[in-house]
Amino acid sequence: MSYSILVVDDSPLIRKMMKRSLGLSKLELGTIFEATNGKEALAVLENEWVDVVLADIHMPVMSGTELIELMSRDEIMGKIPVVVVSAERSEPAIAHLKKLGICAHLMKPFTPEQVLETVTRVLAEAAARSHT
Amino acid sequence: MSQTLKAEPLAAVARSVLADAAFLFCDDVPDDLGPSEGQLAEATITFDAPTPGRITLRLPWHVALEAAANLLGSDQDDPEVEESALAAVGELLNMISGSALKAWFGAETVWSLGMPVTSARAGRLPSAEPRGEVVGFVVDDARIELEAIETGAGHDQGPRR
Numbered sequence: 018m019s020y021s022i023l024v025v026d027d028s029p030l031i032r033k034m035m036k037r038s039l040g041l042s043k044l045e046l047g048t049i050f051e052a053t054n055g056k057e058a059l060a061v062l063e064n065e066w067v068d069v070v071l072a073d074i075h076m077p078v079m080s081g082t083e084l085i086e087l088m089s090r091d092e093i094m095g096k097i098p099v100v101v102v103s104a105e106r107s108e109p110a111i112a113h114l115k116k117l118g119i120c121a122h123l124m125k126p127f128t129p130e131q132v133l134e135t136v137t138r139v140l141a142e143a144a145a146r147s148h149t
Numbered sequence: 150m151s152q153t154l155k156a157e158p159l160a161a162v163a164r165s166v167l168a169d170a171a172f173l174f175c176d177d178v179p180d181d182l183g184p185s186e187g188q189l190a191e192a193t194i195t196f197d198a199p200t201p202g203r204i205t206l207r208l209p210w211h212v213a214l215e216a217a218a219n220l221l222g223s224d225q226d227d228p229e230v231e232e233s234a235l236a237a238v239g240e241l242l243n244m245i246s247g248s249a250l251k252a253w254f255g256a257e258t259v260w261s262l263g264m265p266v267t268s269a270r271a272g273r274l275p276s277a278e279p280r281g282e283v284v285g286f287v288v289d290d291a292r293i294e295l296e297a298i299e300t301g302a303g304h305d306q307g308p309r310r
Contacts, residue, residue: 027264030236033221033229075243075262104247108256125244126170 055079239265
């Protein structure tokens with residue numbers, strides 16, 4: 018089984034870093050989709066199968082928080098695991114994201130190993146949930 | 150001098166982020182190091198917090214290229230590195246700012262961080278007329294500078310042109 022991943026970040030540099038990190042994975046990867054903001058991410062999610070979303074918070078047009086809020090209201094999108102990858106350090110803001118159902122918060126700066134460990138864990142947890 | 154946006158915590162988080170993210174290891178500025186002039190990469194980020202303000206990172210263009218190459222895991226002659234230099238400086242400032250806000254205001258505080266605005270320009274380091282708290286380092290004998298400015302009532306309201 019191959020996993021499709023959606024990387025949502027307005028910085029092309031971060032998207033490249035994420036894709037390179039994921040490329041080091043032993044996971045069988047399908048398509049790695051990219052979006053530069055929440056609105057673009059929703060368009061991908063409406064048309065493609067995605068196993069996990071890696072999303073920044075502070076983005077133009079539609080923030081990561083808005084994206085996660087909209088996903089959580091949708092029956093299908095609400096089941097897709099979301100990992101927030103951001104420089105956000107405010108605990109109330111992180112608590113709000115956790116309340117919205119994010120699976121993990123990866124702080125920038127991140128290492129490729131942290132990305133891989135987090136994505137592998139989140140996918141394993143999602144697989145375990147789907148079998149119960 | 151700002152009572153809140155203090156230089157020491159900013160310097161500490163900047164050293165940590167620049168080393169961890171981009172393998173830029175910061176040393177103190179030697180007393181005998183003169184100013185440098187040339188092409189600079191600059192990024193500014195505004196924030197809304199109990200003391201609103203903005204933070205600016207300035208560094209020589211060749212250090213920006215080094216940062217981009219290290220972030221991407223590429224050689225400096227890779228064309229992608231030149232294209233990514235300003236984005237790298239913006240992203241490093243974003244990371245520094247998140248940690249600096251936590252250091253200044255505490256993790257329990259709600260704040261809002263804007264998006265980095267970047268530019269390339271000719272300039273001098275250290276800046277001739279800093280307006281806020283300034284911290285300076287050297288990376289491989291090149292100066293880099295961070296400036297934190299309060300923008301609340303009675304303070305500076307916009308980026309310097």
